[in-house]
Amino acid sequence: MASRAARLLPLLLLLGGCSGASILRPGGPISANNRTILLNSLVIMLAIIIPTMIATLAFAWWFRAGNDKARHRPEFVYSGRIELIVWSIPLLTILFLSGLIWIGSHDLDPARPIASKAPPLEVQVVSLDWKWLFVYPAQGIATLNQPVIPAGVPIRFRLTSASVMNSFFVPRLGSQIYTMNGMATTLHLQADRPGSYYGQSAHYSGDGFSDMNFRLQAVPAADFTRWVAGVKAAGGLLDGPAYAQLARQSQHEPAKHWGAVQPGLFDRVVAQHLPPAPGPEQGRDGQPQISPGTAE
Template sequence: MWISALTSSADPSHYGTLAGIRLAMAGMAVFSLSACSQGVLAPLGPVGEGDATIFIDALVIMLAIVLPTIAMAFWIAWRYRSSNSKADYRPEWAFSGRIEAVVWSIPILTIMVLGGLIWIGSIRLDPFRPLPARKPPLEIEVISLDWKWLFIYPQQHIAVVNELVIPVGQPVHFSITSASVFNSFFVPRLGSMIYAMPGMVSQLHLQADHPAMLWGASTQFSGEGFSDMHFTVRSLAGNDFDAWARGATRLGPSLDRAAYASLLRPSSKVAPFSYRQVDPGLFQMVAKQTLPIPASQHQAASGPICGGSKP
């Protein structure tokens, strides 16, 4: 709307510039809308909905300050313009208790409201807190590698690289660790990004309410292959998930220590594949860092663990 107003009142010589601005804004709007289909504002489960609600509520609260402030800036500029003889001219004025009260009270109240909103949300959406449900959660163990993800299903005795398959309507309990440097596990439509840390296990509870194909990634820079460290997420109906799990037990090799040592070597853009059998203690050995590290990984393991490029 304001672009149209500027165009109607601007000099014709500036029309090309304004038309370019309008085209650029239209392009950004299209890009933003296309990105929302896999973003936090298109939630697919209870945690994602909670995150989106906090985001929108915080935005509304902040706009309640920003918009009146912008409007008052324009009003003051108009009110106290040099041609307005009715405006008060007080060159000796230095202090106003009423202005000070407004300037300090509104930000303080805003911080209190935002703090309360986030405090309540952080308790309700605590990643360690199980989700209320009639079904017991599906257990999935997650290991971040350079630069790929390994998902182990201990109840189904299978594992998948760079693909996460979950049932619809059933909570999923993730145990997350890293075999190398810091990474962060994040499926935007399901919510709650959380770190994968070497020598530690993070807990996360998520749930998908509808069948869909989603996108997940690491959002922590971890070296040259970081940009390709993403994975697909499929949420399937209960029967379809059971059929997929049964099929996975008949495909692929076994994930034992030797296979894990091969998988541990740095690589990127790895196509999804599965293991039909998994060493039952593999995740705990990775989390406790009791597995031997291949020679190619010794230098990376002795370097900084907070994310950084590997040689």
């Protein structure tokens, strides 16, 4: 059994690298820099791991029982040179890693805008139980579980939660960020090219957590303009009462669109002028609150 598992391990690693959501296949500048930091950290750590492995084999070979040239010194206690080598290498490794992480954490600050000639597009995100609401304030539209963005344009996400804490993560575009009730966080991402990018909830939030994912569609700018026009033409108003109905717990919610959004809806959610949901644990009757007609 152990030998079979050992033979399957390389295949599993290869399959993991081929995943459509792999962070090793960046689709934007933030994820590309994240990958660079990851690979640089790997190289720095290998710089101490590989010599240590080689030295272990070399020492075992040199001090083997049959080597008469090896000196046996049972009285040996201390060597300043050896102590210097043993402690300086790990210290340098820690310094390099900490410097790399320090610089990267500032350069890739989620709230830091992406340098671009194109003005950023603001998308407001609300994590619900168990779905994602995307509001486009400049366009006056909203969509559920089906975000669309223009490729090559920086996106300024403003995020909050209408229930428990959650985490917004599009692996191929960049860093994840938490959504919290009564607070708004900011995340800047960009898709360099058109494509479909898997997004997910990266923080456990109850029964529907495993299916709380979406496909972010990056399209050419002209297609995005046409998509906005199509959503507006389809009609529908997302206001306070419609949002209250939407905020009820449900699973496997199909994609929806609203051609008009009440101004300031996102800020009302953040300020809790629109009451937050009760959370995934239980409702007034002590039972999980799932909207009627939704799939279990």
